[in-house]
Amino acid sequence: MYRRRDTRREQLVAEITNNLRRYAVDAQQVGHAFANLHGLNPTDLQALIAVMDAELLGDPITPGRLGDQLNLSSGSVTALIDRLERxxxxxxxxxxxxxxxxxxxxxxxxxxxxxxxxxxxxxxTDTVMDRFGEDELEVVHRFMAAMSESVRAHRDSVRATRPEPPRRPTS
Incomplete structure (x- = not known):
């Protein structure tokens, strides 16, 4: 059950939180649809996004950085890159x-x-953004950048507390 929101700010925070959650789920479903259409698994999709993001920033990613970002061993990264390259x-x-x-x-x-x-x-997306002025887009940009940083910080803290998978003994 939802409790009654007393102030407009509380209402807005609740609505924005719900919108962000819905956006994340919907965006993930779009990504999965692309992955399924092209025979990609979720890690493949994450890797492609990481490669694209790095290129957009003008700083192409290395296999080592990709492994760190996806929390994969060097062997797993090599297999992933080989698969995506093929x-x-x-x-x-x-x-x-x-x-x-x-x-x-x-x-x-x-x-x-x-x-x-x-x-x-x-x-x-362009159609939606065309409905907002530059000042409004500046606020949205600041908000989204801060929210993205918050999610990444939480992701990293959760990742840091997760136990390492057992390693196979080498002979």
């Missing part, structure tokens, strides 16, 4: 400055598949 979603490139370093990039085929699937969502 499927045409990502490519490995040597760093032009340090040839020992491998950088991961979205492959043309993977980018085309993502564009085809997500372009209608992008158009819908």
């Amino acid at each position: 499927a045409g979603h990502i490519r490995r490139d040597r760093d032009t400055v340090d040839r020992r370093k491998v950088l991961l990039h979205y492959a043309d085929r993977g980018a085309a598949l993502a564009m085809e699937f997500f372009q209608p969502l992008g158009a819908r």
Whole structure:
């Protein structure tokens, strides 16, 4: 049962919290639909998002950073990258400055598949954003950045308290 909200602020906080929860669930379902359509598992999808995010920031991700971000062992990251590369979603490139370093990039085929699937969502997003002025979008941007940071901090604290999986003995 929901209790009655006494102030407008309490009402807004409750409604925004519900909207964020619903958005997260709906966005996850859209991501899963893309993954299912292209034979990807949830970790594959997380990896593709990490590669895309890093590229958008102009700082392509390395396999080591990807493993840290996804909390995977180096062997699991290698298998993941091999699988995504074979499927045409990502490519490995040597760093032009340090040839020992491998950088991961979205492959043309993977980018085309993502564009085809997500372009209608992008158009819908643009339509929604067009209804808000620049000042309003500044507030929303600050809010979303702070909420995202809060969720990441919680994720990291939960990850830190989770016990490590048992390691297989090496012979």
